[in-house]
Amino acid sequence: MHAPISTNHAPVLDLDIRRKWVGRGAARRLVLDGVRLQVAAGEIVALVGPSGCGKTTLLRIAGGLDMRFEGTIRWAGGTNAGIGTVFQEPRLLPWRTVRENLVLVRPPDPAEADALLRTLGIPELAGAYPPALSGGQARRVAIARAFAIRPSLVLLDEPFVSLDAATAAASREVLLAAWRERRCAAVLVTHDMAEAEALADRVVTLSSGPARVVGETAVSSPRRYFRVSR
Amino acid sequence: MLGLVLLWEGAGRLAESRLLPPASTVIAFLAREAASGALAVNLGATLFRVACAFAVAMLLGSLLGLAMGAWRRLDLMLDAAVTALLAAPALVVLVLIYVWFGLSDASAIAAVALTKLPNTAITVREGTRALDRNLAEMARSYRVGRWATLRHVVLPQLGPYLFAAARSGLALIWKIVLVAELLGRNDGVGFQIQVYFQLFDITGILAYTLAFILVVQTLEWTVLQPLERRANRWR
Numbered sequence: 001m002h003a004p005i006s007t008n009h010a011p012v013l014d015l016d017i018r019r020k021w022v023g024r025g026a027a028r029r030l031v032l033d034g035v036r037l038q039v040a041a042g043e044i045v046a047l048v049g050p051s052g053c054g055k056t057t058l059l060r061i062a063g064g065l066d067m068r069f070e071g072t073i074r075w076a077g078g079t080n081a082g083i084g085t086v087f088q089e090p091r092l093l094p095w096r097t098v099r100e101n102l103v104l105v106r107p108p109d110p111a112e113a114d115a116l117l118r119t120l121g122i123p124e125l126a127g128a129y130p131p132a133l134s135g136g137q138a139r140r141v142a143i144a145r146a147f148a149i150r151p152s153l154v155l156l157d158e159p160f161v162s163l164d165a166a167t168a169a170a171s172r173e174v175l176l177a178a179w180r181e182r183r184c185a186a187v188l189v190t191h192d193m194a195e196a197e198a199l200a201d202r203v204v205t206l207s208s209g210p211a212r213v214v215g216e217t218a219v220s221s222p223r224r225y226f227r228v229s230r
Numbered sequence: 231m232l233g234l235v236l237l238w239e240g241a242g243r244l245a246e247s248r249l250l251p252p253a254s255t256v257i258a259f260l261a262r263e264a265a266s267g268a269l270a271v272n273l274g275a276t277l278f279r280v281a282c283a284f285a286v287a288m289l290l291g292s293l294l295g296l297a298m299g300a301w302r303r304l305d306l307m308l309d310a311a312v313t314a315l316l317a318a319p320a321l322v323v324l325v326l327i328y329v330w331f332g333l334s335d336a337s338a339i340a341a342v343a344l345t346k347l348p349n350t351a352i353t354v355r356e357g358t359r360a361l362d363r364n365l366a367e368m369a370r371s372y373r374v375g376r377w378a379t380l381r382h383v384v385l386p387q388l389g390p391y392l393f394a395a396a397r398s399g400l401a402l403i404w405k406i407v408l409v410a411e412l413l414g415r416n417d418g419v420g421f422q423i424q425v426y427f428q429l430f431d432i433t434g435i436l437a438y439t440l441a442f443i444l445v446v447q448t449l450e451w452t453v454l455q456p457l458e459r460r461a462n463r464w465r
Binding site: 063065081083089091094095105129131 | 364365367368370371372373374378382383386461464465
């Protein structure tokens, strides 16, 4: 097991998974084996690894959505109350407008929701319903929702997957714009090493079947390119 | 609708029979009943029973359906009973409740609600099973409270199922209420129809039936359809 790279800040997430199993009976299998992850305040950590290796499972544990694992987890403040999650699918409520989707998670401040939508470059969509949005717009709204709660930690599960290159690049830009306003910690799951190096301070590489940390690299000049290109 | 009334009027005039009075005769009868106050009394009594039975069946049926959809074990325990109740003839339920609990409004309302309840429960159970787990997880991850999750995440997904249950419920309940009144009440549209049946007065029967269909249709147009449009405006 790799020891986490030390930081000078108190971690907002200190996760030590000894083992994580999924399934029952004959289908039971070990998904995570000895994964340690610490994330400091304001730090962006990218998790990379092959598809199906357990990155999403790790993120669900980090967000407190799955507590059935052997090990320990500690969040700054003692609870997972300050975590904003961006799921692989935007998971917006289609019967609520974009603004109402944001206000639902942080009531009752529509003005703040509108300011966040401006940061993300979609102020004109505040009154739109999600079924009318494009894939890229819906992802931006999902990112806005995560930042709307003034998070100490944002978890992003392949937020730009299945977007075309130009839309993904634009989405990365607005993600960074929102992050610069909040300066919270973030964990970004991706299978795109270029994206990981462009956005993160640190890249943690996982193996598959079961997932173990096989490499951990600090990025020397993170986010030096505002516009990320592949 | 107007064409149907005109057809009825023409057929009635051609037949010249007490068995098929023209629309104008029935409407004139209805006007006399309205003027005497009998229509309001009987319609009011029936509407009261329909409203109570509808509210009880929708509320308890929805809660039961939600619980059965959410908890598999409860569903397995109650499924046979709910299916049996669904299959039980409304007439049998009415007669048994009247015999066991007496001829009263409470018995009539309970019997009618019991007849509709399993249908609502099964419809809402299917809706609960179809709830999007991803949205529930999203709400949990953002610590949206239980009440807010129910109101903003769960109920909008159940909307189409609730409207389907409400619409079929309204249509079913008012018919069963008439039978309940015919069997064991001394006022209401069902009671009046029974009286006119004994007198072989087809005009009276058609007049009260028409009045009640108009009331139910008005409810559909002024309450149910606007509510449904409002709930579905995002589509």
